[in-house]
Amino acid sequence: MISLGRTINPHISVDCVVFGFSTNQLKILLIEREYRDDSGKQARDHKLPGDFITLNEDLDLAAVRTLEELTGLNSIYLHQFAFIGQPERIWKKSDMDWLNTTTGMEIQRVVTAAYFALINITESNSDFAIKNNASWIDIKEVPALAFDHRNIIDRGLAHLQKSLRNEPIGFELLPEKFTIRELQSLYEVILDCNLDNRNFRKKILKSNYLIQLDEKQIGVAHKPAFYYRFDKHIYNKQKKEYLGFNF
Amino acid sequence: MISLGRTINPHISVDCVVFGFSTNQLKILLIEREYRDDSGKQARDHKLPGDFITLNEDLDLAAVRTLEELTGLNSIYLHQFAFIGQPERIWKKSDMDWLNTTTGMEIQRVVTAAYFALINITESNSDFAIKNNASWIDIKEVPALAFDHRNIIDRGLAHLQKSLRNEPIGFELLPEKFTIRELQSLYEVILDCNLDNRNFRKKILKSNYLIQLDEKQIGVAHKPAFYYRFDKHIYNKQKKEYLGFNF
DNA sequence: ATTAGTTAGCGTATCTTATACGTTAACTTT
DNA sequence: AAAGTTAACGTATAAGATACGCTAACTAAT
Known part of the structure; x- marks a missing residue:
């Protein structure tokens, strides 16, 4: 253009x-x-x-x-x-x-x-x-x-x-509300890997910037998942200031 | 210029x-x-x-x-x-x-x-x-x-x-051969923090791309430290491909 | 010579985090 | 009512981070 x-x-x-x-x-x-x-x-x-x-x-x-x-x-x-x-x-x-x-x-x-x-x-x-x-x-x-x-x-x-x-x-790639599974799939597709759903859930929910909504999936042929939203505010407050190194 | x-x-x-x-x-x-x-x-x-x-x-x-x-x-x-x-x-x-x-x-x-x-x-x-x-x-x-x-x-x-x-x-900021302590000081100065020398040593020696030389410090008023060198080749071979996420 | 001061370098105990995997819950479709 | 599917929680074990005690090896001061 x-x-x-x-x-x-x-x-x-x-x-x-x-x-x-x-x-x-x-x-x-x-x-x-x-x-x-x-x-x-x-x-x-x-x-x-x-x-x-x-x-x-x-x-x-x-x-x-x-x-x-x-x-x-x-x-x-x-x-x-x-x-x-x-x-x-x-x-x-x-x-x-x-x-x-x-x-x-x-x-x-x-x-x-x-x-x-x-x-x-x-x-x-x-x-x-x-x-x-x-x-x-x-x-x-x-x-x-x-x-x-x-x-x-x-x-x-x-x-x-x-x-x-x-x-x-x-989260920037997802709608306001999304399920944990959608988020996991996003990670798997972009990083080209398979993640264990139980561990993924545990890790991402441990940090408490994912807020569970009162709303579930409807019409799905399995146990409906709760929707979540990402709270950037909470993330910014508690993001860890890691000193040291990682390599 | x-x-x-x-x-x-x-x-x-x-x-x-x-x-x-x-x-x-x-x-x-x-x-x-x-x-x-x-x-x-x-x-x-x-x-x-x-x-x-x-x-x-x-x-x-x-x-x-x-x-x-x-x-x-x-x-x-x-x-x-x-x-x-x-x-x-x-x-x-x-x-x-x-x-x-x-x-x-x-x-x-x-x-x-x-x-x-x-x-x-x-x-x-x-x-x-x-x-x-x-x-x-x-x-x-x-x-x-x-x-x-x-x-x-x-x-x-x-x-x-x-x-x-x-x-x-x-390592790019240090001479070919350096002591672990010099490396630690570099990290402390740049990251503006204090690191435990025992843990620093353990962590950085665990990965085996630091090669101990046959040469010690001389003339220092304490136990002389061995010199090390960084082997980029070894590092490149074994750098971890971590999948998953860290935040 | 002996002692004091200093940093090197190894080890251990504990807490935290990652990984692997078992199980029940809640929905739709047949 | 049964089969199929994914959600969601839990536990056991392995790996890594952190805190800290201790001895070794040198110089400088006495």
Whole structure:
């Protein structure tokens, strides 16, 4: 998504690796792009949501803006995780051509700030995204991408896995209320492992920032699970200040 | 340090937070700068080692280059930890003037990639640094700095503390051979805590990547300690792939 | 020479946390 | 009413963290 209406800084861009979780799959938000391949033929492929920053724009805010334009959401969990600037990162002529035509400027070299974002996919924000040529694609079925975006996704995923192990961010991918089992599945899918449900429950309930609601699942063909919500406030208060080391 | 001899990209710079450890103090490498203050008077202050990147330069390599010019060292532990680009980060007129005069260009806005580096301070690289107007300053006695460099240092220090807890990087700040006590002191100073020496020793020797040498301290007024060295190879082989989570 | 002062380096006892796995409870479908 | 499924609690054992006692080996002071 390139901003034609505003003056851009053609040296610096933001790219967002946006994760979502639905039907027990980790998904990523990709944009379908129309471009001319090296032989000049019209073609289509996918790219990450991203944009050049405008002249006096804050980097973080540029990422927020990009995602808001795409999903309608403006309070998304969003963090910078890398800054990528190898001169040869845009090595395909067709990609460079695409930048030149969409911006109407002579693009030389683009350094990009990579952000990763966590979204709870809903019908509403999903519809919004589809209207902008964006769609949620299973992380295991990502097609060939423009630029070096495949590489950025891989680094974003590694970052997600590391963060998930060290901070309570899984909740950002779930709705307000969720079951322990849903949370566990999320961990299993993202970390690509199997966890013992009894131990998972024990460990995650021991810290008391998961609040049990008065509401159960209905219509499920088994003992219905209670819904929980995550209380960030309680977490922030009691997060342990571990001194020492772990390696 | 600004490169007059080469064509620079005036939009993007690298800044390095370089840590060293000596006489039980965590130190940081700062450069003394001459500038004109807002009233036009000559003045001096300090800044981080850093530079604009050149036109076709890789960001990481720009950081390597900057440090090599400054210390003579070319294989330094060096990692990008942030990318900073608020439009108002260079808010002082004197700083902007300084950029314009040292580069001879009209600088608008600079986005900087922040790196953090770990160096074992030696007489040789210290002398080299002094010749380039650089000096090692105790992290607790950092004076007022140019630009937003104080902020970058704070973020770099937080990054150092986090990394030190999760990866064996403390060795990068010590000479090839060191005693367990020296290593412990390093942890205590950087993490700002007291550690039990018996437990520290037990924990760090359990993993067998610390190799005891055949050499003891000499001339110390107490039982002499054995020297050890860190074997990165052994560490890489056996670092645990922990699945699950920690928070 | 002997003693005092200092840090190195090993060991043990206890508390906390992780892991493995057994069992009953509560719902739907057949 | 029985079968199938997942929720939710509990227990036993292994592994790791923490607290702290003690002897060893050196120099400096007496």
